[in-house]
Amino acid sequence: MGHAVVGVDNLARGTLSNLAEALTNERFRFAEADIADPVAILRVLTETRPRTVWHMVANSDIGAGVASPAIDLRDTFLTTFHLLDAMYETGTKRLAFASSSAVYGVHDEVIEETSGPLLPISSYGAMKLASEGVISAAVERFLERAWIFRFPNVIGSRATHGIIFDLLTKLKRLPEYLEVLGDGTQQKPYLHVSELVDGMMWICEHADEPLNYFHIGPPDEGVTVREIAEEVARCAAPGLPIHFTGGKKGWLGDVPRFRYSIEKLRRLGWSPRMNSAEAIRLSVEEIHREFRLRTA
Numbered sequence: 535m536g537h538a539v540v541g542v543d544n545l546a547r548g549t550l551s552n553l554a555e556a557l558t559n560e561r562f563r564f565a566e567a568d569i570a571d572p573v574a575i576l577r578v579l580t581e582t583r584p585r586t587v588w589h590m591v592a593n594s595d596i597g598a599g600v601a602s603p604a605i606d607l608r609d610t611f612l613t614t615f616h617l618l619d620a621m622y623e624t625g626t627k628r629l630a631f632a633s634s635s636a637v638y639g640v641h642d643e644v645i646e647e648t649s650g651p652l653l654p655i656s657s658y659g660a661m662k663l664a665s666e667g668v669i670s671a672a673v674e675r676f677l678e679r680a681w682i683f684r685f686p687n688v689i690g691s692r693a694t695h696g697i698i699f700d701l702l703t704k705l706k707r708l709p710e711y712l713e714v715l716g717d718g719t720q721q722k723p724y725l726h727v728s729e730l731v732d733g734m735m736w737i738c739e740h741a742d743e744p745l746n747y748f749h750i751g752p753p754d755e756g757v758t759v760r761e762i763a764e765e766v767a768r769c770a771a772p773g774l775p776i777h778f779t780g781g782k783k784g785w786l787g788d789v790p791r792f793r794y795s796i797e798k799l800r801r802l803g804w805s806p807r808m809n810s811a812e813a814i815r816l817s818v819e820e821i822h823r824e825f826r827l828r829t830a
């Protein structure tokens with residue numbers, strides 16, 4: 535789009551090799567900084583003076599947050615809090631934010647953007663919800679425009695975590711069978727990361743309320759963990775037995791089943807091309823290829 539872009543990450547999970555191509559573009563530069571450190575993020579914004587900030591960092595390891603909620607406080611909430619302060623100080627007035635369906639907690643009905651009560655069951659979800667709260671307050675205080683995207687499960691190339699990444703990691707460690715947490719019936723919607731980027735860009739171009747909040751997801755009710763495990767086995771080790779550990783939940787803080795509406799985004803004019811099953815198939819191939827390249 536011709537914009538100059540500065541990527542900011544503390545490289546806790548991100549890797550510079552992912553930026554090899556971006557770094558060949560003269561409009562891109564990378565700044566290593568801890569966004570939970572108020573001095574560091576103020577310095578980055580003072581030096582770079584962006585028109586819009588895309589706040590995508592968080593602790594993405596939900597299990598680590600269950601074991602120690604302070605991790606979510608720091609990397610998921612305080613990054614938002616200190617970033618907003620730095621934006622206020624530097625007069626930066628447009629923010630796009632990666633939130634999550636985890637803000638809702640457990641709901642039986644199809645979730646819409648206005649559904650409630652918002653009672654997350656993980657500290658990750660709680661810190662995303664708290665982030666949404668301070669963003670809303672910042673719209674009242676100084677932001678001209680904010681876009682909150684509530685993602686479903688996002689999958690695809692360069693994964694640092696998530697079900698496909700976890701299953702392939704286990705398979706490397708224990709190649710005799712594929713161990714799957716839970717009974718395999720957990721069912722969730724999955725969106726390919728390329729479509730997520732398209733959807734976010736569309737929302738920023740077309741939603742012009744001071745505070746905009748949208749689901750971005752596939753057009754279906756999702757696929758089960760069993761189906762994903764079968765796809766991983768088919769691609770990485772055909773014929774391998776799959777063992778389920780049992781129980782409705784994969785782990786503490788896991789919302790085993792959720793369905794959410796993408797009608798609001800459809801009305802804005804954007805729909806995904808891939809359904810959950812297609813996104814899973816493509817992502818298993820991509821992530822499996824990257825695993826093979828890494829061990830080659």
Ligand SMILES: NC(=O)c1ccc[n+]([C@@H]2O[C@H](COP(=O)([O-])OP(=O)(O)OC[C@H]3O[C@@H](n4cnc5c(N)ncnc54)[C@H](O)[C@@H]3O)[C@@H](O)[C@H]2O)c1
Pocket residue numbers: 542543544545546547548549567568569570589590591592593594608609613632633634635685686687688689693694695696
């Ligand atoms: N992948 C999903 O299914 C999913 C679902 C809902 C929401 N999200 C959100 O999307 C965003 C991206 O997630 P992802 O899946 O790519 O995870 P990721 O872990 O690959 O990316 C998060 C990045 O944030 C960086 N980071 C963490 N703490 C930081 C800090 N204090 N300062 C600077 N950088 C820091 C990490 O190094 C990492 O590169 C996150 O906000 C996540 O919560 C992801």
